[in-house]
Amino acid sequence: MAKRKFRIYRGDNAKGEFADYETEVQEGMVVLDVIHRIQAEQANDLAVRWNCKAGKCGSCSMEINGKPKLACMTRMNEYQEDQTITVTTLKTFPVIKDLVTDVSWNYEQNKKIKPVKLHPQAKSDRGYVMYQEDVDRVQEFRKCIECYLCQDI
Amino acid sequence: MLDISEIKTIEHDVLIVGAGGAGLSAAIEASSRGVSTGIVMKSMLGKAHTVMAEGGMAAALGNVDARDHWKIHFRDTMRGGKFLNVWRMAELHATIAPERVKLLEEWGAVFDRTKKGLINQRNFGGHRYPRLAHVGDRTGLEMIRTLQDHGIHQGIETYMECTALDLLTDENGAACGIVCMWRETGNFVIFRAKSIVFATGGGGRAWEVTSNSWEYTGDGYGMAYEAGADLMDLEFNQFHxxxxxxxxxxxxxxxxxxxxxxxxxxxxxxxxxxxxxxxxxxxxxxxxxxxxxxxxxxxxxxxxxxxxxxxxxxxxxxxxxxxxxxxxxxxxxxxxxxxxxxxxxxxxxxxxxxxxxxxxxxxxxxxxxxxxxxxxTCHYFMGGIKVDADTTMSSVPGLFACGECAAGMHGANRLGGNSLSDLLVFGYLSGKNAAVYAQNMSSYAEVDPDQVTNIIRNTTSILNRESGANPYNLHAELESNMQANVGIIRTKSELESGIAQIEALKKEYETVKAKGASQFNPGWHEALALRNLLITSEAVARAALLREESRGAHTRADFPGEQKEWLQYNIVINKGNNGKMALKKVERFNPDPELVRIAESSIEDLEKEIVDERKGDV
CATH class of the missing domain: 3.90.700.10 (Succinate dehydrogenase/fumarate reductase flavoprotein, catalytic domain)
Known part of the structure; x- marks a missing residue:
């Protein structure tokens, strides 16, 4: 257990400022755990998105000490004990409030992606016939969790 | 005084609440039938709990072991559910799942393949044969992305980060709309609909140790209960x-x-x-x-x-x-x-x-x-909103439910892999039946302004009161209470103490206070969810106290073993006329004798029967 220092952006797109927080951090905690603790104890209305807390949903994207990261997969022991951890939104996107951004552009793009059409000749009465070696590459792209970290450049 | 004419109103023939696998399946089916379909969700599209599902979806495709058959899947499901499942739901699930999985592939899901190039299937607990169609250990991601992409090309209207607060009902008690709140602004919106589908998931956030995300606060149970719907089997909570x-x-x-x-x-x-x-x-x-x-x-x-x-x-x-x-x-x-x-x-x-x-x-x-x-870890609710097996309609006319928030399919214990297939099968059935119901209605029912005013007043008073209990603390107290007193092994005295603590928390909740403004305020959202989580917790604890036996996921240390007598009953819960929670033991329907025969036959006899049947087909 140790007290750790955090600076978190509070505000919207027009104006805002960094607020300083100090809180206890236990072994194994990730940055999202600390944000939740600050939220429960000191800043009930601190806005942050999250869902799965296991790196699967891509909701808790933010900049941690200037690097785009998932807060749920960023362990506190990646940082020095005396280091202040600064947390902001991904700067690519307009801020809605605190750590929450407007990512609606991605959903507009989503609509433009054409629907899949499988080749009718691949269809059998047991379903489509495709071999693992042929789907390997496609599956790689489908691992995308839409966290949008890659757009934060 | 609140002027409800200033609140934006949106109309859809079918409105779906929840955008996980069940809600999206329902939306796709409803909109494919030509009715205007909207879907509201607390998170953004593609982030719902389904995305966390790992193992796969169970369907008797027989791609890895050709001996598989819907009858064996059905038998496995009934045995896993300790025969408390709604027989007809387990039958519908086992028979429809294979075609829905193949349809998901048609819509773009890229499953792992067998050597022959078919959808691969893996072994899982309680399933006789390798039966789970899967994509590594991220099957849920594949499912939600496929449904999301397919759905948006079909013209479904999506309303993201929009919290459903409570149902509106007409003079006959039928569901006719829902009041929601945009999380970003804190503004309210009224949805009018001819039918409504709940696909709101479970309530695992009532426990300290859970695999569930923040969204799992029993919203569907709370809202359905307040609208007068029956809940069923709430005592069955799966600890993974x-x-x-x-x-x-x-x-x-x-x-x-x-x-x-x-x-x-x-x-x-x-x-x-x-x-x-x-x-x-x-x-x-x-x-x-x-x-x-x-x-x-x-x-x-x-x-x-x-x-x-x-x-x-x-x-x-x-x-x-x-x-x-x-x-x-x-x-x-x-x-x-x-x-x-x-x-x-x-x-x-x-x-x-x-x-x-x-x-x-x-x-x-x-x-x-x-x-x-x-x-x-607390993982899944077998119980939920009581529905008709074939139509998935609840006891409130016009309100349908599917997926985890509905009861019956899994009985006393769910088999792994039967949830994703449940979402596909019952999401489809809900979408279909909600669309048919809407098509049979000539017009939208009038919205009762008093109901709207009440819902909004309950919601804003949490922000407006001077001071009161911290919602995060109340939630933490509820979690430790449920963990300690309504956990994996239960006793009368612990359940009674658990209920007493829930009653005390309900009192404290009356003064809950969210600090800050209405824009994207997690403290406020937490306080709103707590209402539903408290209803859910109370229903779980009271049902667990009433069921004096151990069956499936419900274990009573003071009543070990399954009791034959209790197999005859489901515990049904609703809001009594006095405003208090009412529980009753409701006798189950007599199942189709043919289904009983299948479920109770030995595996050898059933497998032989299937072989003979298939010979006859050739």
Whole structure:
């Protein structure tokens, strides 16, 4: 257990400022755990998105000490004990409030992606016939969790 | 005074609440029938709980073992559910699941393949044959992305980060709309609809140790209850046997059953493979009794029986609990789950990539070299809104429910893999029936302004009052109460004390205060969700107290074993006329004798029957 220092952006797109927080951090905690603790104890209305807390949903994207990261997969022991951890939104996107951004552009793009059409000749009465070696590459792209970290450049 | 004419109103023939696998399946089916379809969700599209599902979706495709058949899937489901399932729902599920899985492939899901190029299927607890269509250990992501992409091309209107607050009903008590709040602005919106589908998931956030995300606050149960709907089987809460136990901050995060499906074994701190000591009589004839036989099964010997690690979740969770209680647990109070000795590092990384990554990052542990520490975590509600099996309509006309928020399909215990297929099957049935219901209505019902005013007043008073209880603290107290008193093993005295604490929390909730403004205010959102979570918790605890037997996921230390008498009843809950929660024992329907015959026949007889049937087909 140790007290750790955090600076978190509070505000919207027009104006805002960094607020300083100090809180206890236990072994194994990730940055999202600390944000939740600050939220429960000191800043009930601190806005942050999250869902799965296991790196699967891509909701808790933010900049941690200037690097785009998932807060749920960023362990506190990646940082020095005396280091202040600064947390902001991904700067690519307009801020809605605190750590929450407007990512609606991605959903507009989503609509433009054409629907899949499988080749009718691949269809059998047991379903489509495709071999693992042929789907390997496609599956790689489908691992995308839409966290949008890659757009934060 | 509130002027409701200033609140934006949106109309849809069918309105769906919740955008996980069930809600999206319902929306796709409804809109394909030409009705205007909207879907509201608390999160953004594609982030719902379904995205976390790992193992796969169960369907008797017979791609890996051709002996599989819907009858065997149905039998497995009934046995797993300890025969408390709504028979007709289990039948619909087993018969419809294969075609829905194939349709998902048609819509773009890229499943792992067999050598012959078909959808691959893996072994899972309680399933006789390899039956789970899967994509590594990220099947839920594949499912939600496929449904999301297919849905948006079909013209479904999506309303993201929009919290449903309460249902509106017409003068006959039928559902006719819902009041929601945009999380971003805190503004209200009224949806008018001819029919409404709840696909709101479960309520695992009532417990301290859970695999569930923040969204799982029993919203569907709370809103349906307030609108007068019947809830059923709330005492059956599945504790998944394998959640992470260390570090503390990740306690409860799911470790997929696929680890055991791919051969993972459970050990205590003496190195004993303890599951061999916990085989229930019902499953003894179909479970390996030696390590050698289990190893032969893993190597693909069709005559070998399944390893005991693949018993149903209720059995495995209780076994781990027992081992820990007896002092044979792992250092942080769980059991060891080892895949490293069973499979090559390459296999593990290919079949369980997200587990490998999850342990590497969160626990600094390499699962290809070391065992994981795991323990039970609250995972799933078998109970929920009581629905008609064929139409999925609740006891409130015009309100339909599907997926985890509906009751009946899984009985007293759900088999792994039966949830994703449930979403596909019952999402489809809900969408279809809600669309037909809407098409039979000539116009929208009038919205009662008093109902709207009440809902909004209840919501804003949390922000407006001067001071009051901190919603985060109330939630934490509820969690520790449910964990301690309404957990995996239950007793009368603990349940009574649990209920007393819930009553006290309900009182405190009347003064809950959210600080700050209405824009994207998590404290406010937390307080709103608590109303539903308290209703859910009370229903669970009261039903658990009433059911004096142990069946499936509901274990009473003071009433061990299944009681024949209790097989005749479901516990049905609704809001009584005095405003208090009313519970009643409701006698179950007599099942179709043919279904009883299938479920109760020996596996040998059933398999022989299927072989003969198939010969007849040729």
């Amino acid at each position: 046997p394998t959640g992470m136990v260390w570090p503390l901050s990740v306690r409860g995060i799911l470790v997929t059953e696929s680890v055991r499906g791919e051969g993972g074994i459970l050990l205590n701190n003496e190195g004993t493979r303890f599951m061999f000591n916990y085989v229930p009589d019902r499953f003894r004839a179909e479970t390996a009794d030696t390590k050698e036989e289990a190893a032969r099964w893993l190597a693909g010997d069709p005559d070998a029986r399944r390893p005991p690690e693949l018993l149903t979740r209720d059995v495995v969770a209780r076994a781990i609990n027992e081992e820990v209680k007896a002092g044979r647990g792992s250092p942080h109070g769980g059991a060891f789950l080892n895949i490293a000795t069973q499979r090559s590092a390459e296999d593990i990384k290919r079949k369980l990539p997200s587990m490998y990554h999850q342990f590497k990052v969160l626990a600094e542990l390499d699962i290809t070299k070391e065992p994981m520490e795991v323990g039970p």
